[in-house]
Amino acid sequence: MVVDKSVAIRDIMNHERSVIVGLCPRRMGKSLFLGLLADFLAAVSRTPYGERRAWYEEYAIYQEDPAFFNNNMGHYAVFKLDLKAVVVVDGCDAPFLNIICGVKNRDLRTQLTKYYSRFLGKIFEGRRHLHKGILVGVFDVRSSSMESVFNNVTTFFPHTRCTDRKPHPFQRAFGFTLQDVWAVINRYVKRLWPARKRCTDVGRFKARVFAGLLLQSDGYRIGTMRRIFCPLAVMTFVNTLDLVTTDKELAFDSFRFWCATGRLEMFRPIKTESVDDLGRYLGHLATAFDQQRELQRTSGMAARLRNAESLDDNMLARIASRSWKRYKFGHGGNTDAELARICTVDSSGLVDELLDGGRFSAATAVQLLYQMGYLTPVSKYRMGIPSKEVFDDISEFHGRLLRQVGTGSNI
Structure with missing residues (x-):
């Protein structure tokens, strides 16, 4: 047998x-x-x-x-486990940033980048045992030295779905929505705020806090989601309310929660012929944000909330569904479209240009600002500044740029 x-x-x-x-x-x-x-x-x-x-x-x-x-035969409950891996990588761009910012020798930068690329390649090259790989970071680290590693990868930027019809699986994963921000404020004031028992109008206090945050931050847009807020900035500000006893003591302009975590040292010298273009871009963005903030302060939703006795769910729903208005001013219409095009084009060669170590163009600087979160999509044809804190940082950088014009020195 x-x-x-x-x-x-x-x-x-x-x-x-x-x-x-x-x-x-x-x-x-x-x-x-x-x-x-x-x-x-x-x-x-x-x-x-x-x-x-x-x-x-x-x-x-x-x-x-x-x-x-x-x-x-047929007598057991059988559990078959398929141990194909799900690999999660946080800060996949961090080694590249450390190499770019900390290694001065060009050849050594290139060599270290290749080593890291090979390391990622060993993790992600085999599809047989890899069920799913998820990488998160700030910068698009695809480059010529990594093409073989990332040949089966789909990358999602904040503008994905804003400028095309590709679904954005991360759009509900990152950041706080307006409802999240309101829930945090509500919970803190009702349960944790030291002065809550002495406050005679808790509803007005919560509305003033919420209005102030809206005035400070116009929010991000990720995919089709509107007004996404930085959790670090929101939670850090809420923690500072421990020292506040009334709404008259609220102050928003003196805090830096987010920009201190950035890596602006990546801005090596701008090409001389690109200084004027970069100055025009930064000036345009700053003017647009300043005008939009003034409108919010005087007649927008933030102004209405500051004068409201309380905030209810219906008002919050109207704010959450409000479209991002396109502001027109001066001669900046073409600049809007130009900035949007620069940010949304394929930037897979950005790391290679940074590794080269030479002076880069205004377009590269704008791409860096966008990937660092200093710019955010507002619509298909417009980029904007997401918060007052970022506005102050960009304005300071813009002023430094203007002072260097004509001197030939580094920014």
Whole structure:
């Protein structure tokens, strides 16, 4: 009688040890056998029990040992574990930033970048055991030295879905929504604020806090989500309310929660012929944000909230659904479209240009600002500044740029 693979099921189940590990060379049918084992033992299967029994009865496992067959076939709850990996990488761009900012020698920068690329390649090159890889970071680290590593990767930027129809799976994953911000303020004031028992108008206090944050931050846009706020900035500001006893003591302009975490040292010298272009871009963005903030202060939703006695869910829903208005001023219409085009084009060569170590163009500087979060999509044809803190940082950088014009020195 021919002894086939089915007999191995009996041998394994009758083995004296309760846990068995089988090691054998590649492509020897390990997965195929595990499928056979699970199908034979499982009480529940896609194939009805009668059909499975009739099929196995044709093989040696039934003919050689009917008692084992009847006692085990279809008698167990079988859990088949497929240990294909899900690999999660946080800060995938951090080694590149450290190399770019900290290594002055060009050849050494290139060599270290290749080493890191190979390291990632060993993790992600094999599709057989990789179920899913998820990497998050700030900068687009795809470059010519990593093309073979990231040849099966889809990268999502904040403007994805804003400028095309590609779904954005991360748009609900990052940042605080307006509802999240309001929930944080509500919970803090009602339960944790030291002065809550002495405050005569808690509802007005919460509305003033919320209005102040809206005035400080116009928010980000990720995919189709509007007004996404930086959790670090929101939580840090809320913690400072421990020292506030009334809404008259609220102050928003003196805090720096976010920009201190940036890496503006990446801005090496701008090409001389690009200084005017970069100055025009930064001036345009700053003017647009300043005008929009003034409108919010005088007649926008933030102004209405500052004067409101309280904030209800209906008002919050109206704020959350408000479209981002496109502000027109001066001669900046073409600059809007130009900035949007620069930020949304493929930037896979950005790391290579930075590794080169030379002076870069105004367009590269804008791409850096966008990827660092200093710019955010407002619409398909417009980029904007997301917060007053970023506005102050960009204005300071713009002023430094203007002072260097004509001197030929570094920014």
